[in-house]
Amino acid sequence: ATPMSITAGVGRAAEFGVLVKDADALQKASSLTTLVFDKTGTLTEGKPQVIDVHLFNANEQQQALRLAASLEQGSHHPLAQAIAEKAAGMALSPVTDFRTHGGLGVSGHLGATALLLGNRELLEQHQVDCHEADTLLAKQAAEGFTPVLLAANGKVVALFSIRDSLREDSIDALRRLHRAGYKLVMLTGDNPVTANAIARLAGIDDVIAGVRPEGKAEAIKTLQARGEQVAMVGDGINDAPALAQADVGIAMGGGSDVAIETAAITLMRPSLHGVADALALSKGTLRNMK
Ligand code: ADP
Ligand code: MG
Secondary structure, three states, X not given: OOHHHHHHHHHHHHHOOEEEOOHHHHHHHOOOOEEEEEHHHHHEOOOOEEEEEEXXXXXXXXXXXXXXXXXXXXXXXXXXXXHHHHOOOOOOOOXXXXXXXXXXXXXXXXXXXXXXXXXXXXXXXXXXXXXXXXXXXXXXXXXXXXXXXXXXXXXXXXXXXXXXXXXXXXXXXXHXXXXXXXXXXXEOOOOHHHHHHHHHHHOOOEXXXXXXXXXXXXXXXXXXXXXXOXXXXXXXXXXXXXXXXXXXXXXXXOOOHHHHHHOOEEEOOOOOHHHHHHHHHHOOOXXXXX
């Protein structure tokens, strides 16, 4: 395209609620082959909710919830928010030795009780036997729930079934992108079974799951090494390195400031239709698609 038409394209994009940082971004956006989407907050609403609490070595749901919510006081993760909401109104206790384990969960002490809250991997790393929870873990994940385990003093206590719904227009927007010929990939720290269940629902082709925050950029590099021209779409601080590594970084409207600063393209609305609009526009085919 001529420099003139690209400048016009940047202006045109703004009318669609798509902020393009520079002409280079729009040019690169016109030759993409693969689109990678963060799951939480990008494909999904990013407002997970606790749907169910299952108990193992405990008999009080409220007590398990109180322990979990007390521990999550130190976390800003969306899953922490979900647990805090479920425990709204409960008296929480202060936690000592609080630690965040990136991509795994959180730990700390409540009085003399050692607590772990997170995925199976986190508990196993701390020598907690999870077999008791395995059947339920597998079932919940297959249904698209994110199961979060609570352990107290080395024993599994509870499993929180947490659901984060797809954004209501994600399926439609992804269908548009499929029709336009892109390969669609999900990139997430969540477990592979949950991720695949949600990917199937969304119409995503490939899933890269169980990725640590620092592994997201690496995953983009791997796709690029295979000759793919890659866009990364994300909303979180976690996504910034991957947004920077991608040929085109696209930040979701309403996402973190770090994601927006890093991305070449920012969607003003939190809808994946913005991605389809931006890419169609970059190819100059917008008029034919609408
Ligand atoms: P995502 O890519 O979906 O944002 P993360 O990398 O942030 O995922 O987290 C991966 C997994 O680690 C979560 O699915 C969850 O099992 C566990 N986890 C991370 N942080 C927390 C937390 N604060 N409380 C409970 N579990 C957590
Ligand atoms: Mg996210």
